[in-house]
Amino acid sequence: MIEVKNITKKYGNFTAVDNISFEVKDGEIVGLLGPNGAGKSTTMNMITGFIEATEGNIVVNGYDISKKPGKAKKQIGYMPEGVPSYQELTAKEFVKYMAELKMVDRKTRKEEIENVIKQTGLEEVQNKLIKNLSRGYKQRVSMAGALVGNPDVLILDEPTVGLDPKQILEIRNLIKELGKKHTVILSSHILSEVSQICERVVIINKGKIVAIDTPENLETKTQNKNVIYVTVEDKNEKMLSIKNKVKDIQELEYIKDNEDGTKQYKIVSDEKIDLRKTLFDILPKEDITIFELKKAEVSLEDAFMKLIDDRQENTNRQQENIDEKQEKNKKKDVEFKSVSNTTKQGKNFSEANSEKTELENNQKETDKEKGGKE
Amino acid sequence: MWAIIKKEVKTYFLSPIGYVFIGIFLLAFSISFNLELGYSNGIIDFQNIFVYIFTYLPTILVFAFLIPMITMRSFSEERKSGTEQLLLTSPVSITKIVIAKFISALVMVLIALLFTGIFIGIICFFGTPDIPAALVTLLGFALLCMAYVAFGIFASSLTENQIIAAMISIVTFVITWVLPEFIASGSNFSLINMFYKFTTGQIDIAYTLTYLAFTVLCLILTVTVMQRRKSAR
Numbered sequence: 001m002i003e004v005k006n007i008t009k010k011y012g013n014f015t016a017v018d019n020i021s022f023e024v025k026d027g028e029i030v031g032l033l034g035p036n037g038a039g040k041s042t043t044m045n046m047i048t049g050f051i052e053a054t055e056g057n058i059v060v061n062g063y064d065i066s067k068k069p070g071k072a073k074k075q076i077g078y079m080p081e082g083v084p085s086y087q088e089l090t091a092k093e094f095v096k097y098m099a100e101l102k103m104v105d106r107k108t109r110k111e112e113i114e115n116v117i118k119q120t121g122l123e124e125v126q127n128k129l130i131k132n133l134s135r136g137y138k139q140r141v142s143m144a145g146a147l148v149g150n151p152d153v154l155i156l157d158e159p160t161v162g163l164d165p166k167q168i169l170e171i172r173n174l175i176k177e178l179g180k181k182h183t184v185i186l187s188s189h190i191l192s193e194v195s196q197i198c199e200r201v202v203i204i205n206k207g208k209i210v211a212i213d214t215p216e217n218l219e220t221k222t223q224n225k226n227v228i229y230v231t232v233e234d235k236n237e238k239m240l241s242i243k244n245k246v247k248d249i250q251e252l253e254y255i256k257d258n259e260d261g262t263k264q265y266k267i268v269s270d271e272k273i274d275l276r277k278t279l280f281d282i283l284p285k286e287d288i289t290i291f292e293l294k295k296a297e298v299s300l301e302d303a304f305m306k307l308i309d310d311r312q313e314n315t316n317r318q319q320e321n322i323d324e325k326q327e328k329n330k331k332k333d334v335e336f337k338s339v340s341n342t343t344k345q346g347k348n349f350s351e352a353n354s355e356k357t358e359l360e361n362n363q364k365e366t367d368k369e370k371g372g373k374e
Numbered sequence: 375m376w377a378i379i380k381k382e383v384k385t386y387f388l389s390p391i392g393y394v395f396i397g398i399f400l401l402a403f404s405i406s407f408n409l410e411l412g413y414s415n416g417i418i419d420f421q422n423i424f425v426y427i428f429t430y431l432p433t434i435l436v437f438a439f440l441i442p443m444i445t446m447r448s449f450s451e452e453r454k455s456g457t458e459q460l461l462l463t464s465p466v467s468i469t470k471i472v473i474a475k476f477i478s479a480l481v482m483v484l485i486a487l488l489f490t491g492i493f494i495g496i497i498c499f500f501g502t503p504d505i506p507a508a509l510v511t512l513l514g515f516a517l518l519c520m521a522y523v524a525f526g527i528f529a530s531s532l533t534e535n536q537i538i539a540a541m542i543s544i545v546t547f548v549i550t551w552v553l554p555e556f557i558a559s560g561s562n563f564s565l566i567n568m569f570y571k572f573t574t575g576q577i578d579i580a581y582t583l584t585y586l587a588f589t590v591l592c593l594i595l596t597v598t599v600m601q602r603r604k605s606a607r
Binding site: 011045048049050051052054069070071073074076078080082084085086087088089097098100101102103145 | 376377378380381385388389455456457458459460461462463464465466467604605606607
C-alpha cells in the first residue's frame with residue numbers, strides 16, 4: 001500500500017510536482033501517465049526516497065519514507081529510468097550485489113538470486129558482463145535487481161522503453177504476473193501499454209494530476225459524441241440528404257471515395273443515441289447499400305489528449321486574461337501620463353491622484369493572479 | 375555496508391585502476407629507495423634508510439596523483455552513470471554508504487602499503503634497520519593517507535565529473551604542501567609537515583588526533599553533501 005499525500009517538489013521557482021495525492025492498494029497495478037517532463041520520474045524518485053519532497057509525505061506499507069527511510073526502502077524494488085547498472089559486473093554479480101544491498105537473508109539469498117534470474121529470463125547471459133549485453137537484456141538485469149528480495153512494492157520507471165516488440169510483450173507479461181503478488185507503480189508514455197497492464201491510471205501533466213481512474217472509465221468519460229463510420233454504395237447520391245430525414249444526426253460528413261466505387265461517410269450523434277439500427281433501417285429504403293458500418297471507439301489515447309488539451313486551454317485562457325488586463329493597464333498608464341502632464345499645468349491634481357491609485361490596484365491584482373498561477 | 379566495501383574493492387581490480395595504482399605506488403618507492411642508496415656513496419645508513427624512502431618523492435607523488443586516482447570515481451561515477459539511484463534507494467543509510475566508500479579506498483592504499491614491507495625485508499637482509507622507527511613511519515604514512523582519502527571522497531561527492539574531483543584533491547594537496555614555504559604558521563595546517571614528525575620515530579598523539587579529526591570532518595561533510603543533494607536534486 002502506497003499513500004502519496006499532497007507532495008510538492010520545487011526547484012527554485014519551478015514547480016516540478018504540484019500537490020499530488022493518490023493511493024495504491026495492495027496488489028494493484030497503477031500506471032503513471034503523462035507527456036515527457038510531466039513529473040512522472042520526479043514522483044517516482046520521491047516515493048523511493050531518492051529525492052526529498054519539498055512538502056507532503058509518502059507512506060509505503062505504513063512506513064513514512066522521510067521518517068523511517070530504512071524500513072520504507074526495504075519494501076520497495078526500484079527500476080530507475082534509463083536502467084542504470086554497474087557495467088563492469090556480470091548480470092549475476094549485479095543481482096547478487098543488489099540482494100546484499102537489500103539485506104536479503106544470507107540463507108535464502110542464493111536461492112532467491114537464482115529464482116529472480118530464472119523469472120527474468122537471464123539464465124543464458126548471467127555470466128556475461130553487463131556492458132556487453134543488449135539493451136533488452138540490460139533492462140531485464142535492472143528488473144532483476146528490482147525484484148530480488150521479493151519486495152512488496154515495485155516501482156518501474158518506463159520499463160519497456162527501447163525494447164523490441166517481442167521483448168515488450170515479454171516484459172508486459174512479466175509485469176502482469178508480478179502484479180498478482182506485488183503492488184506495482186509503472187510509468188509510461190505509451191498509452192496502449194498502460195491500458196493493457198494497469199488497473200488504474202494516474203494522468204499527470206505539468207506536475208498536476210489531471211485524472212485518476214480505470215482505463216475503461218477514462219475512455220467512456222471523455223467520450224461525449226457517438227461516431228459511426230459507414231461505407232456505402234450510393235448510386236443516386238442521396239446519402240447527404242439522409243441528414244434531413246434522421247433528426248438525431250448532428251453531423252454527416254463525406255470522408256473519401258473507395259476504389260470499388262463505394263464512399264465512406266462519418267456520422268456524428270449524441271453520445272446517448274446509437275444510430276446504427278436506424279441507419280440499417282433507413283439506408284436500404286433510400287436505395288443505398290451498406291458495405292460496412294462501424295462505431296468508432298474512443299481510445300485511451302483520445303482521452304489522454306483531450307484531458308491534456310483541456311488543461312492547456314484553461315491555462316491559455318488564464319494567460320490571455322492576464323495579458324488583456326496588462327494591456328488595459330498600459331493604456332491607462334498612457335492616459336495617466338497625459339493627465340499628469342496636464343496637472344503639471346496646474347489642473348485637477350486630485351483627479352489624477354485617484355486615477356493613479358486605481359492603476360496601482362489594478363497592477364497588484366494582475367501580479368497576484370500571476371503569482372497564484374505560478 | 376560490507377557488501378559495498380566488497381564490491382568497491384572488487385571493482386578497483388576489475389578495471390586497470392587498481393593495478394596501475396599499486397604499480398605506480400611501488401614504483402615511486404623503488405625509485406626513492408634507489409636514490410637513497412645512490413646518495414649514500416656506499417656508506418648506507420641502515421638505521422634510517424627506511425625513513426628516508428618514505429619522504430619527498432613518494433609522499434608528493436602518492437598524494438598529488440595516486441590518492442585522487444582512487445577516490446575520484448567513488449561518488450562521481452555513481453552519479454554520472456545513475457547507479458547512485460540504486461545505491462541511495464537501497465535500505466543502506468547514507469552514513470554507511472560514505473563510510474563504506476571511504477574504507478574501500480583506504481583498503482586499496484593499505485594493500486599498496488603492505489607491499490612496501492618488501493623494502494624492510496631487503497634492508498633487514500643487508501643490515502639492521504631501526505624497526506620500531508620504520509613501523510612508526512609506516513603508521514604516520516597510513517594516517518596521512520587516511521586523511522587524504524577522506525578528503526578525496528569528499529571532493530568526489532561534490533561533482534559528477536571525475537576529473538574535477540581529482541583536480542580539487544590535487545590543488546588542495548599542492549596548497550597544503552607549499553603553504554609552509556610562504557607562511558610561517560602554514561606548517562600548522564600542513565598535514566605533510568605533521569607526517570615528518572612521525573619519521574623521527576615518535577608517535578605524536580596530537581598529530582594522530584589531528585589526522586583522525588580531519589578524516590571524521592571530511593566524512594561528515596560528505597554525508598552532509600549527500601543529504602543536501604537529496605532535497606536539491
